[in-house]
Amino acid sequence: MPPTLPPGKQINDPSDVVRGLEQQGYITDTALATVVFLGTRLGKPVLLEGHAGLGKTEVAKVLAGFLGARLIRLQCYEGLDVNSAVYEWNYQKQLLAIKIEERTRQTVEEQEKHIFSREFLLERPLLQAIQAQDFSPVLLVDEVDRADEAFEAFLLELLSDFQITIPELGTVRARHVPHVILTSNRSRELGDALKRRCLYHWIDYPSLEKELRIVKTRLPGIEAELSNQVVRFVQSVRKLQLYKPPGIAETLDWAQALTSLGKRELDPAGVEATLGCLAKSMEDAGKITEAGVSNLIAKNPTADLRG
Amino acid sequence: MNADSGSMIPEEETLVSRIVEFCRFCRASGLSAGVKQSVDALEAARGVGVRDRDILKSALRSVLCSNKDEWEQFDDLFEAYWGSAPGSAISPRKRPPADQRLLRGFRAITTLIGKSTARDTEDDGGKAVLGATALERLRRTDFSQASQDDLPELERIAIRLLREMSLRLSRRFKSMREGRQVDLRRTIRRNISRGGDLIDLSYKARKIQQDRLVVLLDISGSMNPYSLFFLRFAYALQRHFKRVDTFLFSTQLTEITVLLRGRSPAQAMRSLAEQAAGWSGGTKIGESLREFVTCHGTRVLSRDTVFIVLSDGWDTGPPEALAEQLHTIRRRVRRVMWLNPLLGLPEYKPITRGMSAALPYIDVFAPAHNLESLLALERHLARN
Numbered sequence: 028m029p030p031t032l033p034p035g036k037q038i039n040d041p042s043d044v045v046r047g048l049e050q051q052g053y054i055t056d057t058a059l060a061t062v063v064f065l066g067t068r069l070g071k072p073v074l075l076e077g078h079a080g081l082g083k084t085e086v087a088k089v090l091a092g093f094l095g096a097r098l099i100r101l102q103c104y105e106g107l108d109v110n111s112a113v114y115e116w117n118y119q120k121q122l123l124a125i126k127i128e129e130r131t132r133q134t135v136e137e138q139e140k141h142i143f144s145r146e147f148l149l150e151r152p153l154l155q156a157i158q159a160q161d162f163s164p165v166l167l168v169d170e171v172d173r174a175d176e177a178f179e180a181f182l183l184e185l186l187s188d189f190q191i192t193i194p195e196l197g198t199v200r201a202r203h204v205p206h207v208i209l210t211s212n213r214s215r216e217l218g219d220a221l222k223r224r225c226l227y228h229w230i231d232y233p234s235l236e237k238e239l240r241i242v243k244t245r246l247p248g249i250e251a252e253l254s255n256q257v258v259r260f261v262q263s264v265r266k267l268q269l270y271k272p273p274g275i276a277e278t279l280d281w282a283q284a285l286t287s288l289g290k291r292e293l294d295p296a297g298v299e300a301t302l303g304c305l306a307k308s309m310e311d312a313g314k315i316t317e318a319g320v321s322n323l324i325a326k327n328p329t330a331d332l333r334g
Numbered sequence: 335m336n337a338d339s340g341s342m343i344p345e346e347e348t349l350v351s352r353i354v355e356f357c358r359f360c361r362a363s364g365l366s367a368g369v370k371q372s373v374d375a376l377e378a379a380r381g382v383g384v385r386d387r388d389i390l391k392s393a394l395r396s397v398l399c400s401n402k403d404e405w406e407q408f409d410d411l412f413e414a415y416w417g418s419a420p421g422s423a424i425s426p427r428k429r430p431p432a433d434q435r436l437l438r439g440f441r442a443i444t445t446l447i448g449k450s451t452a453r454d455t456e457d458d459g460g461k462a463v464l465g466a467t468a469l470e471r472l473r474r475t476d477f478s479q480a481s482q483d484d485l486p487e488l489e490r491i492a493i494r495l496l497r498e499m500s501l502r503l504s505r506r507f508k509s510m511r512e513g514r515q516v517d518l519r520r521t522i523r524r525n526i527s528r529g530g531d532l533i534d535l536s537y538k539a540r541k542i543q544q545d546r547l548v549v550l551l552d553i554s555g556s557m558n559p560y561s562l563f564f565l566r567f568a569y570a571l572q573r574h575f576k577r578v579d580t581f582l583f584s585t586q587l588t589e590i591t592v593l594l595r596g597r598s599p600a601q602a603m604r605s606l607a608e609q610a611a612g613w614s615g616g617t618k619i620g621e622s623l624r625e626f627v628t629c630h631g632t633r634v635l636s637r638d639t640v641f642i643v644l645s646d647g648w649d650t651g652p653p654e655a656l657a658e659q660l661h662t663i664r665r666r667v668r669r670v671m672w673l674n675p676l677l678g679l680p681e682y683k684p685i686t687r688g689m690s691a692a693l694p695y696i697d698v699f700a701p702a703h704n705l706e707s708l709l710a711l712e713r714h715l716a717r718n
Contacts, residue, residue, distance in 0.1 A: 057392060058392040061388075115519075116518075116519055122522065126529065138526050213632065223370065223371070225400075227395075227397075229405040
């Protein structure tokens with residue numbers, strides 16, 4: 028069952044997705060757009076893998092913005108359980124209700140029925156995601172690799188049936204299947220079954236041209252010279268075998284920092300002052316300095332970019 | 335969008351069978367996509383249409399690939415099957431030429447297995463009864479000094495004792511971490527009739543989380559006499575710990591976790607033969623550790639990881655590299671253990687450049703030259 032789009036919304040092919048996401052300020056390519064398109068068309072979850080800081084989470088946000096749908100986010104972590112992901116009973120409220128109704132001569136069965144009704148239910152992201160009444164929301168399951176295998180198994184079940192059984196209440200079945208985006212940093216390999224259920228997309232570091240476009244879109248005020256140098260610098264830094272190579276997020280942070288400092292172009296002093304935006308550990312910073320900051324600053328970037 | 339649009343696509347009726355055939359081709363070339371993925375691939379192709387080559391490629395890729403390696407392979411597979419030029423025929427499958435290194439590795443491990451005489455089942459350990467003194471002697475025999483006559487027996491008791499040890503260890507983890515936590519939901523339910531006073535408490539079963547073990551085995555030439563037993567050791571650990579990742583290294587690093595998950599030790603050893611490259615070559619510990627940290631670090635290193643290196647510390651690379659990597663690892667795990675077979679020699683001092691550079695980052699530095707020393711590790715492996 029494919030997700031329901033908001034009234035009046037149409038997505039006919041991947042290029043609609045490219046345009047739509049671009050309107051939200053997200054530069055993408057046909058490959059990713061195709062996968063997102065297929066996700067909405069076939070109702071399959073999209074699994075995005077890739078290093079940190081490459082805009083995996085952003086995909087869900089801009090997709091929601093583009094569709095005009097609600098974004099529901101579940102951040103995964105080790106030990107995430109059904110209580111925080113699906114639903115929980117509001118215990119304090121239940122206890123109060125029992126106290127209040129003490130004198131009403133209700134039978135135990137009646138009381139039980141009352142305090143295990145929807146009024147006392149705390150809906151967590153996954154339950155919210157299948158409760159939509161009008162059209163499909165976007166469900167972002169962020170960093171699913173951090174959750175443990177047991178939760179992954181539960182998620183797999185949910186993604187197959189889009190229904191959740193609450194023993195006290197019965198089964199909730201989705202009227203509108205959500206658009207599901209899962210992200211993973213590959214801190215562990217996900218189970219085969221889950222991967223098989225998803226459309227897979229590997230988000231790699233962007234090409235020079237793409238990264239330039241991203242910087243220009245996200246930071247419209249930046250000097251052309253500076254953005255060229257920044258992107259080239261970052262692209263060479265990624266080749267240095269750092270422990271944590273900078274992602275697009277770091278590029279943007281860094282460009283922002285340099286503009287705030289009033290830099291119009293890169294110079295060794297400026298780079299050293301702002302190195303913390305790029306290198307997230309002493310060792311990595313050391314490696315960049317070792318490679319020679321002035322060597323990494325492209326001499327005449329605009330010229331050979333045009334060529 | 336694309337210059338090739340339309341032209342690559344054969345007649346409508348053959349399209350379905352060509353896509354299915356492409357899925358088979360991918361499977362034969364090593365992608366893990368199953369039959370279900372063939373159905374998905376057709377559905378995906380129907381979803382995006384076949385007019386645009388790039389879009390069709392992306393669509394099929396998202397269905398047929400499920401990790402980065404497959405993702406990177408896919409371009410070539412797509413080109414090979416659909417042709418880079420419009421309308422070209424299916425190319426024959428290309429097999430990569432046999433890798434020389436792999437062949438050499440194969441020979442090394444077959445000699446290693448040649449020494450191994452243990453039968454295929456792991457559970458025949460208890461049949462032969464060995465005199466107490468003989469057992470005691472074998473437990474203390476240095477692996478490298480064991481005589482040809484002793485080897486079969488030594489290996490047999492090694493399998494049995496190591497298995498017992500890891501079983502004990504995994505059980506201990508369970509009982510130690512049991513704690514009780516109130517299950518509010520069930521408690522409230524059980525106490526409705528008491529006017530909301532919580533009298534009967536229900537408890538949740540506590541989730542049992544074992545430590546994670548990461549084992550790195552040095553298989554360079556100098557370690558040759560020990561490698562077989564260390565593999566057994568790793569195998570035994572992996573049998574009973576849920577989270578163990580095992581790697582081999584010499585001049586490069588190979589992950590063998592999956593291979594050790596074979597049914598019997600002998601089978602596991604045999605499947606290793608097909609994998610290992612660079613067996614019994616030189617050693618670059620620092621370089622191997624660096625590769626480990628970059629490629630597997632995020633996945634397997636965490637606060638509950640016990641990191642175990644089995645190596646004699648003979649490093650042909652620069653000692654600083656080793657120290658730097660070990661330092662990185664040390665900061666991210668619970669404990670670093672270095673097991674060194676040379677430590678069993680009375681005159682040995684860890685003064686090789688590599689070993690002395692590594693020492694500051696090691697929590698447990700222990701010998702591993704005979705069975706007794708391997709068994710003694712139980713003490714260090716148990717959580718305290």
